[in-house]
Amino acid sequence: MDPGEVEYEPVSVKELLAEMKDTAELLIDLAYSAVLHRSDDIAAEVLALEERMEILQLRARMSLLMAARTPDDAEELAPVLGMVGAAEKIADAAADIAKIVLEDIGLPDAMREALPEAIETVVRAEIAPDSDYAGHTLADLNLETDTGVRVIAIRRDGDWITNPDHATDLRAGDVTLLRGVEDGIAAVYERATGTEYEPPVAVDSTIEDLDRAVDSIVLMKNMSELAVDLAYGAVLFDSEGVAEEVAELEAEVDALESRFEAWTLRAAARVDDPISLRGLMHLAGSTEVISDAAVEISEGVLRGLDAHPVVAAAVEESDEIIVRMAVESGSRLADRTLADEMVKTETGMRVIAVKRPGNEWVVSPGPTTALHAGDLLIAKGTRAGAERLSRLVGDPQTFE
Template identity: 70%
Template sequence: MAGHVEYEPASVKDLLAEMKDTAELLIDLSYSAVLHGSDEIAAEVLALEERMDVLQLRARMSIMLAARNPDEAETLAPVLGIIGAAEKISDAAGDIAKVVREDIGVPNAIRTALPEAVETLVRAELDAGSDYTGRTLGDVNMETETGVRVIAIRREDGDWILNPDRETTLRGGDVLLLRGPEGGVETVYETATGTAYEPPEYAEAEVEDLERAVDSLVLMKNMSELAVDLAYGSVLFDSEDIAAEVVELEAEVDALKSRFEAWVLRAAKDMDDPVNLRGLVHLATSTEVISDAALEISEGVLRGLDTHVVVQEAVEESDEVIVRVEVAEGSDLAGTTLGEAEVKTETGMRVIAIRRPESHLGEEKTYTTSVHPSDEWVVQPGPETKVRAGDVLIAKGTRAGSDRLADLAGQVE
């Protein structure tokens, strides 16, 4: 049973930032729980879901006290929408975790496809005798040496550290949430726990229609995650352009869910036990809720409501930006790959998605939209992703980096 929650003076800005980080971590953990069939990771999701419940109650209390007149109420209304949407994301992630906790049927095909969609994410309890214990993350230098990063830590007393940095000290008994390539995860897990890492086993899809259903679900997952990322970016930087991309992504997830349902129904006739498809249906429903919540986060920007001061303060204090840049004909980026152009090294910006004005068949995994049939998305592009004139790059990084990326893309002030 949830504990009693009392009002505590707190910055709405800080609460919103913590809710954002918690929501994004919940999405990561919930899908990883399904991928690994891990009750332990699913339990962490449910613990974080309870934490989110407390955060949203505290944020609502603070906002109610802040609304002193009609003008304040008008500017605070979108903030309430952001809080409600973050709670929906949390609940949806909890529902995904319950697919594992309650042993709702999930076909093995989902565990074949999801490794292509997510990095390996595991839970490791730090042994008191580990080489990592008592050292900072900067001293351990884990990400540089193994490619693995600690995305969150749960202390023995139940406190969470989201986005730990180089100064964070690791303690025996900490629960580390590790993310990275499987080879690196294996090394870090064994060093942290003193026990061997056992990777999950994957099985091929036995039914062609089921494979198509799983592919649709993976696309829904990727687009929903991207929509959440862009939604927060649109609010933090008061960007109608970014909010417009969220609208399109949400519509695409709806269209994908319709395709998914058709493939699942077709696959059911060839399954020995169609009940095993229940988990897939739960996953798809929860994934759609996440994309709907992303749209709710952007709603205030889309309706032209003024950004409240608490959000403006968050923007002013943050050096991170999310930008939308169109690649010009004849620019340094046009006709090259992200790796060849050394975009991340040269600009410090990470390209998280590319929307293309026309389809290029036969390349890496893309998805042609139904809202704008001539468009296609490349979600999670890599170094080999080729960039063309007219491509719209969506990237995250520093303000200075965004200017350098615009230069590479041939954007002129």
């Protein structure tokens, strides 16, 4: 649909906000995956999803303008408008990141080498007519349990399913976005499309400053993604403490960008074609926009403005929540790694960050990340999973 054709129609602001939140998070995920895996297919899906976001934000703005009739209404709805505007900025930044790939602006081959071996891959797979996945629900296929691969979104006849669940069926022609480690991805991709999966090839870099620049970009990416997750958590659960952590992350991204620029300029003197590094500069700028947007999402909380009831209602449309829990002395997780207690398997929660005493952050912690008493875990998942995690850390606190 052309955004120019959108007209006002009565629509649930709650549903719009929930879909914008899911879409913004998915756009960030896909945009960086397109860059890190050099995928034109994923980049093209980012641009298609950005068009959907444009329609959502227009409808949300129309509905909010119709709802504001008094000064009190305006005060209550101002933070909601801020969330809409921030989601739009995230979509624009994600599209700019995708264009780095589609327009071949220039990225060093070392980008792939910066990825940890165990990182999950996102790929685009179109369900072939003769695929044995066609005509079955995700519950029938049990993909995540059997292969470790999750269907994170489906594009069907121009419409998006951003949170497919066990009852969602797969149909021939569906464009699915799959997430998982490459061993599982290869098997699922072949069964879905009927063609062999070809993983991207990593290339070693021989320039130390370039390695540092790429590593800083990956860290900025992780921090920006975390900032967006925490920003929505701060708003949805009205937590000033979490909103302050979003602001701290944004400041750290700014500091990282300064160091990144210095390393990139040094590296430019040692590469054959300095123009080939333009994509890195574009990527850093878009990443900063995303972290700035995260602050905008949580700004109302920082300024003491109460969240509109529609925001609290919107979170109920999502299966995932964000929780913050402290590891207590003597708990099962104290002085253990995430792998030791199989946290993700046992609880279904994904630990997205660990804040150590002294304000040290570990973003995107891995299986070998050790936890200690006093560490603050930021985790994302279902409410039932949050209850299971609280038993492991010995801290029943959540954002509810």
